[in-house]
Amino acid sequence: MxxxxxxxxxxxxxxxxxxxxxxxxxxxxxxxxxxxxxxxxxxxxxxxxxxxxxxxxxxxxxxxxxxxxxxxxxxxxxxxxxxxxxxxxxxxxxxxxxxxxxxxxxxxxxxxxxxxxxxxxxxxxxxxxxxxxxxxxxxxxxxxxxxxxxxxxxxxxxxxxxxxxxxxxxxxxxxxxxxxxxxxLPERWTVRGEGSISRTIQYQPASVYTFQSDMGDSPMTTAGPDVRGALSPYFYDQNGTQYTAGGNNTQAGFPLSCPTSQCEWSPYQLLSVCSACVDVSSLLTYACLPMKMDWIRSSMGPGTENTYPNGTACGYFLNATSVAPVLMSGYRVVDNGSSEIGETLLMRTLPLVTNPRREGLYGGSINFKHLNGPILDALIVSAADGSAESVYRKELPVAQECMLSWCVKTLRSSYSWGTYKEVVEDTVFNTSKTEFRWLAIDHPNHKSTYMEYAGNISIYPPNASRDGPGYGLSNNTQIETVVALDEIFPSMITIANAAAKPFMKVKTSFRDKVVFRPVTFSPWLAPNNVTNHMERLAMALANLVRSDPNSNELVIGQAFAPETYVKxxxxxxxxxxxxxxxxxxxxxxxxxxxxxxxxxxxxxxxxxxxxxxxxxxxxxxxxxxxxxxxxxxxxxxxxxxxxxxxxxxxxxxxxxxxxxxxxxxxxxxxxxxxxxx
Structure with a gap:
């Protein structure tokens, strides 16, 4: 209703x-x-x-x-x-x-x-x-x-x-x-697996020795084939082994595995090889002195005093006031009463130990006396600009003392898009004081010398246990490595005259193996950077050490992959x-x-x-x-x-x-x- x-x-x-x-x-x-x-x-x-x-x-x-x-x-x-x-x-x-x-x-x-x-x-x-x-x-x-x-x-x-x-x-x-x-939408890196990188603690390459029938059980002292193959590209015409992947990307010269495009490893230690060079031009003195012409191309290996002809040379000498001055850069004066210039010495490498007895010169080192058992310690002297004209102008040569030594490095490594990078966070050398380790005995019936290196190389980083062998190598491996460098330490580059082609005289420490070869390129001759070249040579030897299948082990790191984020x-x-x-x-x-x-x-x-x-x-x-x-x-x-x-x-x-x-x-x-x- x-x-x-x-x-x-x-x-x-x-x-x-x-x-x-x-x-x-x-x-x-x-x-x-x-x-x-x-x-x-x-x-x-x-x-x-x-x-x-x-x-x-x-x-x-x-x-x-x-x-x-x-x-x-x-x-x-x-x-x-x-x-x-x-x-x-x-x-x-x-x-x-x-x-x-x-x-x-x-x-x-x-x-x-x-x-x-x-x-x-x-x-x-x-x-x-x-x-x-x-x-x-x-x-x-x-x-x-x-x-x-x-x-x-x-x-x-x-x-x-x-x-x-x-x-x-x-x-x-x-x-x-x-x-x-x-x-x-930037990209960030997230962990996607593991990467591995090789390192070596004890270098123990598989060595095959040769024996001479009339020498008994004593093996012939020769350079290890792997060491020889790794170092020879740095001796002559080639400017070392180039590890490149195109452009400026640098490849790793040792085993490395990264399943993604980027990997990183926390700091780790490994046995490595270090180098350093120090200027020693102040040790050189210019003079014109009579001397044994051991550096000219026609002279043979060490022997009697009659092996080297006598003559007069003008240039920069080492130990100019001693009874045995050593010409490092200069020219020969022709003995005809004229001012004619003879053969010219452009470059000389002089190891600070004799060969084969390994007796020390200047105590075995000038600036690296604190190192124990170095692989190499030598003087490298080159004409100021690598030309004969600079020698004739009496310009002060480029003189350096360079060394190679075993060391333990602490590295932080990374691998990104085909490029390997490493940062050296710490370096430890073998500085323990020991007696001179080289022992040499001349064989009475043969033109040969028995060599022995007493003891192994052992390096202990700070806070590392000394119960084990530490980082190092055996005495035989040390000999094989040192002998490989005897080919160009000592060596000379000479030129007959300013218009002639230079020649490099190598293996000069051997009595019957002295040879010479034409020079098209030499990393030891100025204006090339010898310090940088020694670093690359040391890196090649270090890569060989950490690549040896009998010695290396793998360090595990993190592999990263790009992932797009919302920022x-x-x-x-x-x-x-x-x-x-x-x-x-x-x-x-x-x-x-x-x-x-x-x-x-x-x-x-x-x-x-x-x-x-x-x-x-x-x-x-x-x-x-x-x-x-x-x-x-x-x-x-x-x-x-x-x-x-x-x-x-x-x-x-x-x-x-x-x-x-x-x-x-x-x-x-x-x-x-x-x-x-």
Whole structure:
């Protein structure tokens, strides 16, 4: 029964029940069987979705009424959280993923803002005062886009809660620009397996000795074939072995395994070979002295004094004031009373031990006396620029004392994209003081000398245990290594005259093996860098030591592979985070402000247009409102400003008139009451 004098109004809850078919008072005949079947199996998905949303909006729970808006804000926050410093993993389309996440994060903020503005629209007209009818259009546009939000900002002058939503909507225009700058996709290295690198603690190469039938069981002293092969490229024409992989990439000259493009090893120790050179030009004195011409090309090996012819030479001498001066760079004076210049000495290497007895000169060393058992200690003297003219101009030669010695290095190694690098963190030499270790005995019946090196080479780094042999090698291996360098230590480069070709005289310490060869290139002759060449020679010998299959062992390191990460530039993320916070504040404030409307008869409509349909305006009011919207002047004609206010129990109140809506439950009445559409 309708209460007399009071029209019935369809509230939000009543409308929801009507949509869901739960109104028990509707006098509607039941549908036919066929219609029931069609209804049951209908695929009208949009209607089902809208019906479900209406039920959620009509719920008494605030959480359910605003469930989708809350979820939308959470989705936006999660998308921003995914833009942190994290690997992309197996995503090969990382940039696409980042773009999608940023789009979802920005789009997810639009829904709660739009719905909140829509709900504030009904609160705007449900307030204590009537509002301009045009406000309905402005609010509706504000819930749909930027233009309406701008109009709403001006209309409310920023004093309404809806203005905050409008401002956020406008600011969201720039959020994509910030998202584009927020993320970057650099590559980082992550551990992906193990790499191995060789090192040697005790050098024990497999040696095959030769014996002479009339020498008994004593083997012939010869250079080890591996040592000879490693060092010979550094003796003559070749400028050493070049370990290159193209461009400036340097390959490792020893066993190394890296399953990925980059490997690193923690500091480790190994037996190695070190070198050093010191300038000794101050030991040279210029003079013209009579001497034994041991350096000219025609002289043979050591023997009787008659082996070397006598003559006069001018140049820079070592021990110029002694009874046995040694010419290091100079020329022979022709003995015919003229000023004619004879054969010229351009370069000379002089080991500071005799051969084969290994007796020390200058005590065996000048600047490296602290080293015990060096492989080589020699003087290397070259003409100033490697030419005969500099000798004739009496220019001071380039004179250096260079040494090779066993040592223990602490290395930090890395391998990246085919390039091997190592950093020497520490170096330990054998500096223990011992007696002179070389023993030499001339064979009474043969032109040979028995040589022996007393004791093994043992090096103990600081804090290392001395219970074992330490880092080193056997005495026989030491002999094989030293003998390999006898080929060019000592040696000379001479030239017959300024226009002639130079020749290098080698193996000069052997009695019957002295040979000479033409020089096309010599790393020992200035202006070549002898110090650098000695370092490379030492590196070649060190690589041989750590490559020996009978001696080396593997050091395990970490293998790295590139992995793309998402790097967040937090400064650019400030604006999106601010938008997220403002959106949360705006949504919470709207929920609180409109909570009373939802619990009363009005309901939670948000952006729904159903209230405009339910509480429709009568014809005369619509005409007046149309004139107001289409008139060029608000004061001309019949148009007048229309203000409206929505009262759920009474309908729209238009410019002081009370316009009510018919009840949805009215039955058997074909004519609506006056003022209703």
């Amino acid at each position: 309708q209460t007399p004098g009071r029209p019935l109004v369809a509230s939000r809850q009543t409308f929801s029940r009507t949509l869901s078919g739960l109104d028990e008072h509707c006098d509607v005949p039941p549908p036919s069987y066929r219609a029931s079947v069609r209804e049951r199996f209908s695929l009208d998905i949009p209607r089902r979705i809208e019906r479900k949303l209406a039920q959620y909006n009509a719920s008494k729970s605030i959480f359910k009424r605003w469930l989708f808006e809350i979820v939308s804000v959470i989705i936006s926050a999660l998308c921003m959280a995914l833009l942190q410093n994290r690997p992309l993993g197996k995503w090969s389309f990382g940039l696409t993923i980042i773009t999608v996440l940023s789009k979802i994060a920005s789009a997810a903020l639009i829904l709660p803002i739009s719905e909140a503005i829509g709900q504030l629209k009904w609160s705007w007209f449900h307030g204590k005062e009537s509002k301009d009818a045009l406000d309905f259009e402005i609010f509706d546009k504000a819930s749909r886009g930027v233009w309406g939000s701008i109009l709403l900002l001006f209309r409310t002058k920023g004093k309404s809660l809806a203005a905050l939503g409008a401002m956020i909507t406008v600011l969201l225009l720039g959020i994509d620009t910030f998202f584009q700058q927020v993320t970057d 967040v530039h937090w400064g650019w993320l400030t604006f999106p985070l601010a938008m997220l916070i403002l959106c949360i504040v705006f949504l919470v404030a709207t929920i609180i402000k409109t909570s009373n409307d939802a619990t009363g008869d009005f309901g939670t409509w948000k952006t729904s247009a159903m209230p405009a349909l339910i509480y429709s305006l009568p014809q005369d009011v619509r005409n007046n409102l149309t004139k107001t919207l289409t008139s060029r002047s608000t004061t001309g004609g019949d148009a007048k400003k229309v203000k409206i206010r929505l009262l759920p129990d009474q309908g729209w109140r238009v410019s002081g008139q009370m316009i009510t809506s018919p009840t949805l439950s009215r039955r058997n009445n074909t004519q609506p009451p006056p003022g209703w559409v």
